[in-house]
Amino acid sequence: MLALDMARALDPAILARDCGIEPDDWQARLLRSEPRRALLLCSRQSGKSTVTALLVLKTVLFLANALVVVVSPSQRQSSELFRTIVAFLGRLPGAPRLTAESTQRAELSNGARILALPGTEKTIRGIAGVDLVVIDEASRVEDDLLTAVRPMLATKPNSSLIALTTPNGKRGWFYEAWVGDERWERVRVPASMCPRITQEFLAEELRSLGAIKFSEEYELQFHDPDEAVFPLAVIERAFAPEVLPLW
Template sequence: MIAADLARALDPVLLAKAAGIDPDPWQAKLLRTAPRRALLLCSRQAGKSTVAAFLVLATALYVPNALVVVVSPSQRQSSELFRTIVGYHARLPGVPELVAENTLRAEFANGSRILALPGTERTIRGYAGVDLVVIDEASRVEDELLAAVRPMLATKPKSKLIALTTPAGKRGWFYDAWIGDEKWERVRVSAYDCPRISREHLEEERRSMGPILFSQEYELEFHDDTIAVFPVALIAAAFSPEVRPLW
């Protein structure tokens, strides 16, 4: 049992398999590389919550006294991801046991904790020494959240930040980070990259949702706001860094 646990600590893919999950290639790569900063742009049902759950568990189970914070736009969404994490933990033999649990918090026998919080600047400010932050539905949380999250990671050089989402228009911090030049590991997984989503289902969804919403949720397209008068690209093109302001 000790050898198996050591193997899972060294290779989180084995942790997922021990819970009955056979990761897709992109999930396996992410689990093994465990980047410090990652943006996951994934379609519905592509497996982003599953891979996030095992990244959380790999930290909580094998980093003693670790603190993991999971945030989403609402408490309900944070609680759903939290339930997924706890559910996978229950399938794992020989790992540190839960010694305390409620709908918002789990504490393990090795001293590690997982907190599930709504993703607002007010609710997460004040936490420090965090080993891993997972931002679910990252394109839909307020921009101030990232400014509140970064100081939480400052005192631990190996701390990690993982943001996962589908697109929500050409706005917000996630979109800026996705198209920007800041150093992030960027992972894009459309519905066509997921072997569990059939082409028949996708065609049904396209007919039901319409082309714009379908292309956002399944093909990962960032669209201009439907109420905007001018496209984002046109507005951006109107500005030039070579022109000095008059005042």
């Protein structure tokens, strides 16, 4: 078992295969890169939840007493990702056993804990010493959430933050982080990169959703908010970064 753990640690893609998942190339790269701050901009059904669940599994498997917090816009969404994580734990030979489990919490025999919570500033404030925070549907959570999350990681120098989502317009903290210059590992996976999504399915979705919604959900385009009177690009061009003297 020690040799197996060492193999999984050296190549986390083995961890995925041991759970019955053959990772796509981008998933394998992400598992091996061990990002501390990552933004996953991925189309629907591209495998972003799967790879994130594997990253959680990697954390609780190799870090005793680890604390992982999963947040989403709603408890239902957090619970969906939580169930995926617990299912992978059940498939993995030699994984720490569950010693306690509810719809929002799992405790493992090596002392690791996983919490699944709705992503609001009020529900997560006060949690500290977190090794990994996962923000699912990150473009749709409150902007205050990131402010509440960052202090949770303060006492763990090697702690990680992973945000995964599809676009939700040119607004919110995820969009600002994606287009900004802060140091994040940015991973973009449109539907065309997923071998499990057929061209026939995409053609049907295009007819059903229309061009704008399709380009958001599957081609990962950020569009101006519906309520915007002027495109954001026009507004941004109206301002200059330099402040000129009036006289």
